[in-house]
Amino acid sequence: MNTRNSMHLLRKATASALLATLLLVGCGGEKPETMLSSAKAFLAKNDHKAAAIQLKNALQQDPQLPEARFLLAKALLEGGDPTGAEVELRKAQNLNYPADQVTPLLARTMLMLGQPEKVTEELAKVQLTTPEAKADLQTSVGQAYLMQGKEEQAAAAYAAAVVAQPGHAPALLGEARLKAGRGDLPGALALLDSALEKQPRLYDAWQLKGDLFAAQGDAAAATNAYRKALEIKPDYLPAHSAIVRILLAEGKLDDAGKQIEVLKQIAPNHPQTQYLRAMLAYQQKDYAAARDAILLHLKVVPESPLGLQLAGLIEYDSQAFPQAEAYLLKALPRTPPLSIARRVLIASYLRNAQPSKALGVLEPVLDKIDKDSNMLALAGQVFLQNGQVDKAGTYFAKATALDPKNPAKRTSLAMVNMAKGDSDVAFRDLEQVAAADTGSRADLALIAAHLQRREFDQALKAIAVLEKKQPDNPLTHNLRGTALLGKRDAAAARKSFEKALALNPAYFPAAANLANLDLNEKKPEDARKRFESVLEKDPKNVQAFMALAQLRAKAGGTTAEIATLIGKAVTANPTDPAPRLALIGLYLGKKETKSALSAAQEAVAALPERPEILDAAGRAQQAAEDYNQALATYGKMAALQPNSPLPYLRMAEIQVAAKNKDAALQNLQKALQVKPDSLEAQRGIMLLDLDAGRSKEALEVAREVQKQRPKEAIGYLFEGDAHAAKKAWVEAAAAYRVGLKEAPSADLAVKLHTALLAGGNTAEADKFAETWLKEHAKDNRFRLYLAEMSGARKDYAGAARQYRILLEAQPENPVVLNNMAWVAGQLKDPKAIEYAEKANKLAPDQPALLDTLAVLLMDKGDAARALGLFKKALELAPQASQIRLNYARALIKAGKNSEARSELDQLAKLGDKFPAQAEVAQLLKGL
Structure with a gap:
């Protein structure tokens, strides 16, 4: 540091010290009692800021002034700082300030903080002495019960308030709220009119009257009532807020903005002001401003249900889905059953392909949605994505019956018909909806169905219709490129993808498709430049960073190089869990436990309330054999997800590894308390019982599962009793037969065939398969299953028959071609390699196909090419142990024993994680 800078800093420090000294001297002139009197005068004038300053000065000189603490709490509360108010009230309590004054104000403060449970738990039974204090407290207790939906307790509290002080207006208002909540709006209005007759300046009665008019849809009458409240008390925040809400609901955003400006003059820092600012910005689609305002709101009232809900909506519409999920999960238990929070979370x-989570959020309200067409349609989507086609159809049908002209619901119903196999009806319905609807949902459903069925010409026709509606949407051109790729017209596909990128240079799906074309043409540098171009336009694009990391991995990059690229994604998106999870997964996959732990610690520090981050951290700690820390991590996860059995299942797994089976059993039982039908928990308990020699208890658990889930094939649960296992599979098969009669589907057909085989009824299984295929000749899903089962039973001729039929229907399906190639190889069919070559051409760089x-x-004798393909497959999938074993066999056959030993040693280190250790040991022994 040079001398000039040193002198400047010294002078600055000296000046600061002198100023501080002068301030202390200035403060020292007034006694605390004088400042206390001054603060009371300011409070009488409603100058809360000046009062707070005086009270803080008084407390600086004498922190033990209980009245100053109490008055500071009042000033802070009136100024919109309930958090600070609660702190001061607690201090006033500790200084023995009269409970009759502290407790009622504390109750109101806690309500403002959104803590009704704390009010009823801590304060409901507190005994006060004066009638006013009793009435005030019991009114707050009644409101707290009402906020929790406990109407009987609320009514009792309001009645106690009126007994303590007859005619206590706030309690009468509470009773009016109760009547309104029960649907007795006339009775509630009558109570209010009676109260206003006696006390016409009861501004909060006018406020509630406005709320009742608003509930009846009479916005004009509601606004008039709110303005009456403001005539009596111009700074009454709830009335200002209610008027803003009406203006926002009517779309009068400019008027709402003007009203918020008035509100800012009255209470600029009040959480309600910040909430309304956020609402206005959200409706204006200014998500950055909305986010800033709602964060200020939540800073003061972190548990605010409406604040958390709005924060979730803002993040959802900003496409920040992980952040939206975090807010909405917090809001869910604090909002009504069919709140916006639940709908948006589902x-x-x-949208993020997590249908099981969506089902978990939906299930608690399924009995409440029969008259809500939107929720019924949403339920249909949830069940459809969870593979429960029949249930999905039921809910879509209910939604369509309530709202028959809604194209979105007709589209969903058509997709269910498609899933059931009624494709002709489904396509007709989709085409009709797409033609009539200006939106794109039906078009996209139609295109997706054609692409899934590899009907590329029909898909291109549907895409042409969509293009007329959305010519400038890059998605349209990306879909066309996908269809053209299906027709193996790579040049035309490339042009479509390029057009999509021309419309939106940051459109990742098109860039990824072009990169794949570049890789197929052996141009990895061009592929890399695609993703770098996306990042030039969108520097925070996580997908582009992750794609670059995958490219580096394919090119044989080191762990450090791959981690650096993922690290850039983390830096650009510190609140996105995906790259952090990828980094932890990378290190765990490479057995670099210390690096995985370090990445996990950073992730938890950045996102301490993300369950998936805690899960990954727990896995890293378990890999490091730090079982105590892993258990603590999963304990935090359990606190965040009280309705999920997963944390307890993870803890049980750790305790089994640590050989603490009693503790493992306790956690499995906790998992069952959370989710009584958790098959994983039940199976874990049964296995622990078997391990401890408690076969009777194990069988009881298994039979309980059978009662709860009669249509589940759970015979494998009876591992300790072969006879019981066979009986269970027979019972499961009987249940599936009933299910097939009620609603035939490929899923149930597969389950029935599986149960028949497991129950030892092979002949009956074969007969059923033959009958089913006669009646459902186009059921390719069942046929594929049958082919795979035949292959597993080494009935290669039977498998080949099924694969040939499948290839007639889907001649360019790489999976079917690959499976046919394998079966043909077992049958010494000379066309085996031809099938495999075609599969690899259609789907290049797939490890299983390679x-x-x-x-x-290798069987043919082309060792050089075979070994090269094995090596490439392992570069793409280094964790594929079966491929590594096949490679080792090939190396031995080629006389490369030292290289084979290296591969086999890697497999041997896996221990029980790789089931073919007996063969590994035999091969090593022979080297």
Whole structure:
């Protein structure tokens, strides 16, 4: 540091010290009692800021002044700082300030903080002495019960308030709220009119009257009532807020903005002011301003249900789905059953391909949605994505019956018909809706169905219709490119993808498709530049960063190089869990436990309330054998997800590894308390019982599962009793037969065939399969299952028959071609390699397909090419242990024993994690 800078800093420090000294001297002139009197005068004038300053000065000189603490709490509360008010009230309590004054104000403060449970738990039974204090407290207790939906307790509290002080207006208002909540709006209005007759200047009665008019849809009458309240008390915040809400609901955003400006003059820092600012900005689609305002609101009232809900909506519409989920999960238990929080959380899970989570949020309200067409349609989507086609159809049908002209619901019903196999009806319905609807949902459903069925010409026709509606949407051109790729017209596909990127240079799906084309043409540098171009336009694009990391991994990059690229995604998106999870997963996959732990610690520090981050951290700690820390982490996860059995299942797994089976059993039982039908928990308990020699108890658990889930094939649960296992599979098969009669589907057909085989009824299983295929000749799903089962039973001729029929229907399906190649190889069919070559051409760089071709080439004697393919497959999938074993066999066959030993040693280190250790040991022994 140079001398000039040193002198400047010294002078600055000296000046600051002198100023502080002068301030202390200035304060020292007044006694605390004088400042206390001054503060009371300011409070009488409603100058809360000046009062707070004087009270803080008084407390600086004498922190033990109980009245100053109490008055400071009042000033802070009136100024919109309930958090600070609660702190001061607690201090006043500790200084023995009269409970008759502290307790009622504390109750109101806690209500403002959104803590009704704390009010009823801590204060409901507090005994006060004066009638006014009793009435005030019991009114707050009644409001707290009402906020929790406990109407009987609320009514009793309001009645106690009126007994303590007859005619206590706030209690009468509470009783009016109760009547209104029960649907007795006339009775509630009559109570209010009676109260206003006696006390016409009861501004909060006018406020509630406005609320009742608003509930009846009479916005004009409601606004008039709110303005009456403001005539009596111009700074009455609830009335200002209610007027803003009406203006926002009517779309009068400019008028709402003007009213908020008035509100800011009265209470600029009040959480309600910040909430309304956030609402206005949200409706104006200014998500950055909305986020800033709602964060200020939540800073003061972190448990605010409406604040958390609005914060979730803001993040959802900003496409920050992980943040939206965090807010909405917090809001869910604090908002009504069919709140916006629940709807948006379900939609968010569906949008992010997490249908099981969506189902978990939906199930608690299924009995409440029969008259809500939107929730019925949402339920249909949830069940459809969870594979429960029949249930989905039921809910879509109910939604369509309530709202028959809604194209979205007709589209959903058509998709269910598609899933059931009624494709002709489904396509007709989709085409009709797409033609009539200006939106794109039906078009997209139609295109997706054609692409899934590999009907590329029909898909292109549907895409042309969509393009007329949305010519400038990059999605349209990306879909066309996908269809053209299906027709193996790579040049035309490339042009479509390029057009999509021309419309939106940051459109990742098109960039990814072009990168795949570049890789197929052996141009990895061009592929890399695609993603770098996306990042130039969108520097925070997580997908682009992750794609670059995957490219580096395919190119043989080191763990450090791959981690650096993922780290850039983390830096650009510190609140996005996806790259952090990828980084932890990378290190765990490479067995770099210390690095995984470090990445997990950073992730938890940044996102301490994200369950998936805690889950990943727990896995890293378990890998490091730090079982105590892992258990603590999953304990935090359990606190965040009280309705999820997963944390307890994870803890049980850790305790089994730590050989603490009693503790593991306790956690499995906790998992069952959370989710009584958790098959994982039940199976874990049964296995622990078997391990401890408690076969009787194990069988009881298994039979309980059978009662709860009669249509589940759970015979494997009876591992300790072969006879019981066979009986269970027979019972499961009987249940599936009933299910097939009620609603035939490929899913149930597969389950029935599986149960028949497991129950030892092979002949009956074969007969059922033959009958089913005669009646459902186009059921390719069941046929594929049958082919795979035949292959597993080494009935290669039977498998080949099914695969040939499948290939007639889907000649360019790489999975079917690959499976056919394998079966043909077992049958010594000379066309085996031809099938495998075609599969690899249609789906290049797929490890499983490369492995099949390599094995067949090795059998043919083409060792050089086979070994090259094995090596490439392992570069793409280094954790694929079966491919590594096949590679080791090939190396031995080629006389490369030292290289084979290296591969086999890697497999041997996996221990029980790789089931073919007996063969590994035999091969090592022979080297």
